[in-house]
Amino acid sequence: MYEKDQSFLEEILEQENDLFKLNKQMLRATKIKDFFRSKEELNVWRDWLNKGQLNVGPREFGDFQTPPNLAERVCKVILSHNINPTVVIEPTYGKGNFINTSLKYFRDLKKVYGVEIQRHYEYFFKMSRTMLADNLENELNNDCVIEVYHDDFFKHEFPEELLTENDELLVIGNPPWITVAELSRLSSSNIPEKSNLKGFSGIEAMTGKSNFDISEYILMKLLDLLSKVKKGTLAILCKNSITKNIVHLTSRRNWNITTMKLFNFDAKKEFGVATDASLFFVRVGESGKERIQTCEVYNLDDPDSRIRVFGWVNDRFVSDVESYKESYKIDNKCPLVWRSGVKHDCSKIMELKVQDNNELQNGLKEVVDLEDTLVYSLVKSSDLKKETVNQSRKKVIITQSKVGQDTSYIKEASPKLWKYLNEHREHLDKRKSSIYKNNPDFSIFGIGGYSFAPYKVAISGMYKKSKFSLVSPINGKPVMLDDTCYFLSFNRYLDAVFTMLILNSDLVQKFLSSITFLDTKRPYNKDNLMRIDLLKAAKNISFDEILEAIKDYGLCVPAVSEDDYNDFIERLEKQPLSFFKDELEVANSQLALQI
């Protein structure tokens, strides 16, 4: 693998055994200070060259090494902002592609400082420098010195002299792509210590989330570091979900950020990872510039065309500042309550496919014969593609009408179902989520009177489109939605029609797009849906526009008048409970259709 340099290194190591003299030669050849730190290290190198195997301990996950071409594109963005760093820090340098590229691009560099936790990368990086030894004149400043440390970023103390206002400091790199939960599963020691985390105000709440990426801690620490220096630049590759959290934190942290940009790139192409990722480019303490809390978004392939700006507008966090400014008037609180669909975590047993011959089949491919009593039509995210939904190929078993209800009543109410559930108990009992522990047998969640409302206006939480659908009863029975969907409940068809049309209106769609982050797993959730002020949105649409939309959608609405619409608005304002009330009563009587 390293044939070309084997002879060069072998020669040096054969001729000389004095660490000081060896390091002097290596500094000249590679710019690396203290290339060999100890006699033991010399032996590791000799072993590597003799046996062809590097033996320096285990490897961790999360390390996608940055391709040199991508590192070059990052350096070009930095140069295009007229930044010429004198000091570069690579906090997790890996094979060191960012270090080598920085040396090629930045003419005023005096020092490059790298930290890396995995020992074998230190060796790989040093080896890569010996490969470049003949070509160091291609690097722009021959006086530059490289210092690299085998250490844990979270424990590493960056020396004071590295962090001075007199230098143009650039922190560049690509921290590990791994969550705290994944690290814990690997029993890794590479988890930031609790004591460290407590230093971050408000972080405790976030650390509870298992999908918390360690890159996020690294970015926070780096921004703290730059704030200490008072000025500098950060150019870090990371997932968009992380940068979103960091931009969100700018309102609570004392970071004097004066420029904040994202340059999206194709993470699948560069790292084989199906996630949205970017170069996060941040400048701290530029003179003559105000502190900001918004981030501009570009494409790394087209770094001059701004796509959007996201971040804080007053005290609201938005995904598109321009669209938000045009629609912020409906940013308030929805007078009706958004709910999520039913959760059972056992689709094999609880969900049944309706066969062509109308027989029901479960996920074990068994034909199932059950009473209709506790079996309901089920609509999933993928069924919410049209404005109106009134058929479904799936059914779901609903064992409770409210969370925690004793399920022993099923024995009497639906004996065949009781037998079926007991026969398949092992599948239900092994559900992992702790919510099922200490709850009645066959429990479900996301269930309440609202689930049994005849009409629902629903949206998929997972899809990118913000389309709302009107879900009507099937065969006279309310339809259930699964836990990937969110919905509002209605007793009356007309209320549901008006609501669906208002939610699909331009103003609401613009507002939703301005507060929604499409690169998150669940772009639409209870939090952002509850922000839609349905009343203000309703007042913004005239009855004529409603009539036109009814026609466009081809909805069947008998004799609707302007008075109906005014009554709808008035009740939204004064009696929001009139849209869906007496939840359990409705559940028990199953339906009170009022078309």
Ligand SMILES: C[S@@+](CC[C@H](N)C(=O)[O-])C[C@H]1O[C@@H](n2cnc3c(N)ncnc32)[C@H](O)[C@@H]1O
């Ligand atoms: C995504 S890789 C990128 C490597 C390099 N920065 C690059 O851009 O090619 C992340 C690197 O972080 C290193 N790393 C992980 N945890 C670390 C820690 N706590 N301290 C220092 N380095 C760490 C990994 O070993 C890996 O080399």
